[in-house]
Amino acid sequence: MALPAVLVFVGFGIVPLLGVLALSFANWNGIGAITAAGGRNWVAVLKDPSLPHAVWVTFLIMVLSWAVQTPISLLLGVFIAGHQRYREALAVLYFLPLLLSSAAIAIAYKSLLDPNFGLGAGLGIPLLSQNWLGEGKLAIGVVVYIVSWQFIPFHSLIYQGGVRQIPRSMYEAAEIDGAGRMRQLFSITIPQLKYTIITSSTLMTVGSLTFFDLIFILTAGGPGNATRTLALDMYIRGFQADLMGPASVIAVLLVLVGLGLALLLRRLGGGSASESQMEGA
Amino acid sequence: MTAPVTRAPAGPTTQPRSGPSRRRGRLARANWIGGAAGWLWLLVVMIPIYWIVITSFKTQANYFATNPLKPPTAPTLANYRLVLDNDFVRYFVNSVIVVVGAVVPAVLISFMAAFAIVRGGQGRLLKAISSMFLMGLAIPLQATIIPVYLIIIKLHLYDSLVAIILPSIAFAIPLSVLVLSNFIRDVPGELFESMRLDGASEWGTLWYLAFPLTRPALVTVTIYNGLGIWNGFLLPLILTQSPDKRTLPLALWSFQGQYSVNVPAVLASVVLTTLPILLLYVVGRRQLVSGLSAGFSK
Numbered sequence: 001m002a003l004p005a006v007l008v009f010v011g012f013g014i015v016p017l018l019g020v021l022a023l024s025f026a027n028w029n030g031i032g033a034i035t036a037a038g039g040r041n042w043v044a045v046l047k048d049p050s051l052p053h054a055v056w057v058t059f060l061i062m063v064l065s066w067a068v069q070t071p072i073s074l075l076l077g078v079f080i081a082g083h084q085r086y087r088e089a090l091a092v093l094y095f096l097p098l099l100l101s102s103a104a105i106a107i108a109y110k111s112l113l114d115p116n117f118g119l120g121a122g123l124g125i126p127l128l129s130q131n132w133l134g135e136g137k138l139a140i141g142v143v144v145y146i147v148s149w150q151f152i153p154f155h156s157l158i159y160q161g162g163v164r165q166i167p168r169s170m171y172e173a174a175e176i177d178g179a180g181r182m183r184q185l186f187s188i189t190i191p192q193l194k195y196t197i198i199t200s201s202t203l204m205t206v207g208s209l210t211f212f213d214l215i216f217i218l219t220a221g222g223p224g225n226a227t228r229t230l231a232l233d234m235y236i237r238g239f240q241a242d243l244m245g246p247a248s249v250i251a252v253l254l255v256l257v258g259l260g261l262a263l264l265l266r267r268l269g270g271g272s273a274s275e276s277q278m279e280g281a
Numbered sequence: 282m283t284a285p286v287t288r289a290p291a292g293p294t295t296q297p298r299s300g301p302s303r304r305r306g307r308l309a310r311a312n313w314i315g316g317a318a319g320w321l322w323l324l325v326v327m328i329p330i331y332w333i334v335i336t337s338f339k340t341q342a343n344y345f346a347t348n349p350l351k352p353p354t355a356p357t358l359a360n361y362r363l364v365l366d367n368d369f370v371r372y373f374v375n376s377v378i379v380v381v382g383a384v385v386p387a388v389l390i391s392f393m394a395a396f397a398i399v400r401g402g403q404g405r406l407l408k409a410i411s412s413m414f415l416m417g418l419a420i421p422l423q424a425t426i427i428p429v430y431l432i433i434i435k436l437h438l439y440d441s442l443v444a445i446i447l448p449s450i451a452f453a454i455p456l457s458v459l460v461l462s463n464f465i466r467d468v469p470g471e472l473f474e475s476m477r478l479d480g481a482s483e484w485g486t487l488w489y490l491a492f493p494l495t496r497p498a499l500v501t502v503t504i505y506n507g508l509g510i511w512n513g514f515l516l517p518l519i520l521t522q523s524p525d526k527r528t529l530p531l532a533l534w535s536f537q538g539q540y541s542v543n544v545p546a547v548l549a550s551v552v553l554t555t556l557p558i559l560l561l562y563v564v565g566r567r568q569l570v571s572g573l574s575a576g577f578s579k
Contacts, residue, residue: 004394006410009413009414011432012432013452013454016429023428023431075315090319096327096562098508101513101554102512103512103533111547112329122349212423217534231421231423248427251427255424255425258424259419
């Protein structure tokens with residue numbers, strides 16, 4: 001019964017995974033014949049000074065967006081786990097960004113942030129009418145902001161589910177012992193959410209490796225190479241410069257980083273306990 | 282709700298509010314920080330959305346001339362007409378075909394695989410299959426796009442909707458199998474045994490026992506995959522080229538390239554492509570939200 005799923009997954013998941021490794025040792029322009037290249041692609045890519053930069057940008061966006069999203073998602077998750085009417089009403093609106101595609105979000109924000117015709121300019125607030133996408137540091141900040149805007153709803157939903165599974169009796173006991181709200185948050189809620197935090201962080205960080213559509217539409221990697229992440233680098237090398245070999249090298253690196261991250265986060269979760277949690281992601 | 286933050290870190294010393302709320306214990310204490318932060322986040326979420334919607338009803342001249350947060354005095358539908366005149370109905374149909382064509386088989390075969398893994402999970406082969414899917418979760422599958430492109434070319438499927446559908450199914454399988462097998466595991470084993478004793482086949486227990494009992498999980502994975510594929514950009518971008526094969530996100534992008542100066546029209550296209558999902562959200566919000574949270578924080 002598992003056969004159809006196995007066939008499709010092997011055909012379009014595992015075979016491409018091996019294929020990308022094979023192609024990293026090949027010359028291919030995307031149309032013509034594929035020829036062996038030996039280790040040349042690897043040498044070329046690893047020597048390319050733009051690689052450390054792409055790795056750095058990817059890392060920066062990953063860490064910053066994790067650092068912004070995690071506390072906000074956690075607190076919002078706690079907030080909407082409450083059963084008050086107004087919180088449930090707010091939660092309805094919180095999820096709206098989840099419905100928009102990355103393409104739609106990127107396009108809308110691109111207009112919104114336009115230094116001459118965007119929201120900031122229209123309101124006449126100089127602070128808001130900077131050249132957001134025209135300056136490297138600002139552009140990275142904008143990417144992190146939009147990523148957070150888009151994905152915090154999803155992660156707060158995960159945290160909401162986690163919070164609702166914490167036994168109420170723990171809070172009641174804490175209450176009797178006189179623990180305040182902050183104390184409860186740090187001594188009960190957050191420790192109890194350990195596995196939820198790991199699940200959510202895994203999804204965030206592994207997911208951030210493949211932010212493609214958002215950055216592609218928003219900045220196309222610019223200004224200069226300021227937001228050229230590994231995923232974008234792979235696309236530009238492969239499908240714009242027609243160098244599928246070097247692009248495959250980048251892809252292999254992406255796969256390795258993703259696997260490494262997932263393993264690392266599993267370790268952090270502590271042995272077998274996290275394994276069962278991974279299975280219950 | 283807009284109480285100054287300085288008053289907020291009250292914790293246990295916050296005055297319990299009067300009357301009925303006191304009974305509710307912990308929740309009775311007004312949580313001003315939480316409340317203020319909640320409303321603040323609402324602003325963060327809603328201001329861009331509000332701006333997108335009102336701007337999409339402005340004329341281009343009006344857009345440049347007026348306060349961007351003021352609703353248009355004379356709303357116009359011209360932007361929406363322009364978007365529709367640009368073949369959006371076709372792109373919409375393409376998107377529907379891709380989503381239905383990918384999600385239905387993806388969920389069904391994932392369900393069958395999850396059932397096999399749970400029911401026969403002791404076998405070595407099924408264990409290997411299960412860990413293969415688990416590994417698939419940790420791999421950014423988009424990184425395999427170049428060989429996928431090659432395979433699609435070799436299968437002579439390039440520039441067709443099927444080209445988008447096949448990898449979409451494959452990419453959806455790991456997470457679907459994971460969520461579904463968690464739910465099937467919760468079905469008490471005795472139910473399967475007694476049904477088997479009554480003469481039902483494994484296949485019968487799959488359809489008549491496991492399927493109905495795991496409906497919430499099926500809804501979850503359907504919605505989750507459906508949203509992801511509806512909004513997908515990379516696969517259509519790489520695996521198709523003709524305008525008549527575009528799905529909505531790709532169409533949005535090329536529309537934006539074409540009309541970038543006409544901000545209201547671009548925003549109308551954003552609203553229009555989101556509208557079908559928004560309608561589904563209005564109709565099935567409870568299913569969607571509770572499904573997603575049940576599926577992921579189990």
